[in-house]
Amino acid sequence: MSVSVLAVGTPYVVADRAEQLANTLxxxxxxxxxxxxxxxxxxxxxxxxxxxxxxxxxxxTWNKGKQWKDIREKYVEA
Amino acid sequence: MSRVVYHPVPPQGNVKRFLRTxxxxxxxxxxxxxxxxxxxxxxxxxxxxxxxxxVPVLGSYFEDKTPASDKPF
Numbered sequence: 001m002s003v004s005v006l007a008v009g010t011p012y013v014v015a016d017r018a019e020q021l022a023n024t025l026x027x028x029x030x031x032x033x034x035x036x037x038x039x040x041x042x043x044x045x046x047x048x049x050x051x052x053x054x055x056x057x058x059x060x061t062w063n064k065g066k067q068w069k070d071i072r073e074k075y076v077e078a
Numbered sequence: 079m080s081r082v083v084y085h086p087v088p089p090q091g092n093v094k095r096f097l098r099t100x101x102x103x104x105x106x107x108x109x110x111x112x113x114x115x116x117x118x119x120x121x122x123x124x125x126x127x128x129x130x131x132x133v134p135v136l137g138s139y140f141e142d143k144t145p146a147s148d149k150p151f
Contacts, residue, residue: 034107035106045113
């Protein structure tokens with residue numbers, strides 16, 4: 001049982017799950033700036049790829065049959 | 079009665095202490111600088127062609143898939 005930071009002076013001694021998760025994340029990622037900053041850039045890198053793939057898939061599905069890549073077989077002469 | 083004894087430190091003692099303190103941080107910042115540079119340069123065709131396409135999982139995302147007949151240049 002860990003002491004809750006929120007409960008100084010009170011009889012409660014249980015750190016709730018959110019606080020434990022926050023502490024784990026803080027100690028792992030935020031505490032060292034040399035880990036925090038690269039995590040942010042790596043997160044941006046990952047998000048840019050993931051978001052692009054997701055939104056492109058949605059766009060292609062939503063506009064099926066209307067884009068050049070869907071109809072180009074009819075016009076390619078190679 | 080206390081006795082003060084001087085323990086001489088060889089010059090490499092300062093270097094060792096500096097490395098012990100800072101080597102982890104320097105290594106992490108170096109990796110971070112690499113990640114940042116890769117992210118900021120990922121738009122360039124050189125980095126895409128020569129490096130990012132060779133990454134195992136994400137390589138196919140960076141490949142240029144437009145057919146040659148569709149390219150203006």
